[in-house]
Amino acid sequence: MKRLLITAAVCVATMAAFAQNADSTKTASDTTKAKKGFHISFGHSDNKPHLDANGIDTTHYYEHSKAPGFSFGLTFSRFDLGLATLIDNGSFTLSPQNNFLRYRSWKTSNVGFDLLQFGYRFNSAFKIYVSGGFDWTHIRLRENITIQKNAPVLTYTQDDIDYSKNRFSSTYLRIPLSFDYRSHEDANGRRFHLVAGPDVGLLLNGRVKQISEENGKQKVDDDYHYTKMRYGVFTRIGYGFAGLFAKYYFNDMFENSPAQDGLKNFSFGITVGF
Template sequence: MKRLIYTALLVSGLAGATTTSAFAQQDTVAKDTVIKKKNKYMVRIGGGTLVTKMDDSTKKAPKSKFVGGITFTRVDLGFSRLIDNGDFNLSPTNDFLDYKGGKTSTFSFDVLQFGYRFSSNFKIYVAGGFDWTLIRLRDNITIQKNQPTLTYTNDNVAYSKNRFSSSYVHIPLNFEFRTAESKKGKRFYFVLGPEVSFLLNGKVKQISDEFGKVKQYDNYHFQSVRYGGTVRFGYGGLGLFTKYYFNDMFATPAQAGLKNMSFGVTFGLN
């Protein structure tokens, strides 16, 4: 009797295990059944219900958002050129500002930016930073400070450096377009927009054997408010820029029509 009971229990256990295994295999097959159609996964659960799941390739683009804060970007390094009433050659009135083109430069960078990103490809932002224009004069002259007009004196000194410069706080409004990222994680950028600048100071820096290094500060009749526009094009963190200022470089009547432009390389374009 006991043997029959043991035999029955053994057969029953084996049958139950076999049935459970079969159902487990069936359930696994059912759960693993995946139908892919039009970027969607149709997953059959438990041999009955179909549940739709979106493919990773259909993930939504990042939502629009406000962006900004402290930064150190758009470092512009290049050359400056004076344009005298549409001509790169200076008129006799402004000939005392004749300069060395290869050593007349511009340098600027941004330290703040606040804006709104509408999508991964477009944003608008206001930035703030500093801008210098450094004119390397050819002649041995000294631009005079605290004068009613822009005047100079001829000096009997051979200056090894005679630099006439201005520094501004600039506030550009930029419209930035960019492509999708490449396989290397880089993008093409196209940035343009207007900017307004406020004069900090003007400066004359001279170096000679006779007097050593001499620095003088004044506004030198540079425009107290300057406005213009900038265009940048680049890839990754490197690009090219050009700037043009619409109003005159100086506030003096004699220099009417004398404007400034610059061009060069941008680092940290993002």
């Protein structure tokens, strides 16, 4: 997981550097013009220069609407990094039967990104697309317990070990359907984004990772009764390259484990790469 996050961070940093360089190039080009600002032109370009009253070419200020069309390809976008919160039957306080899942709020995280995308652009301002990627939720447990593998319901044992890390995680293949509104570019070449839609996740695996002086580092994989298919909604809002995200899943985090009925997952944080 650390290698994956490092790779993702390098990709994000590279994309950010490219975007910054593009902005710098555009800014340098703009300084050669006598008039600043930007105008919007609709329709197809006639490939002729647009001259102002002083005869200066201002063609670079015009943004032509894109023709409708489909798109498909690989991507590395919508990199989410935030906090995960458990909601127990509408409450942020865990009920007694779920108290063993008490977690460290600032170390319980959600990470995800998209790698594949298929969409349709209606115009320059609006498009719809379905994408595929990965999504991790890491619950940093407070209690010195071990969630049991292959148990009939979600259960645990109390350990006489002081774990320096006791993490309970899930990995999902995420398949969101996005409705993406984008404003026209401003003078700096940046847009305002508002994206929302439904999100479906397919469980890939669950994991318990523990670190202690007695046993060193241990990892055990199982489904741990995480729900096989989760469904919910998400929203992203931002400007330029970055923004904020929120995700909420309607069905329970765990299945075939009656004591955890009504326990749901909500995540929020920053997102990079619209």
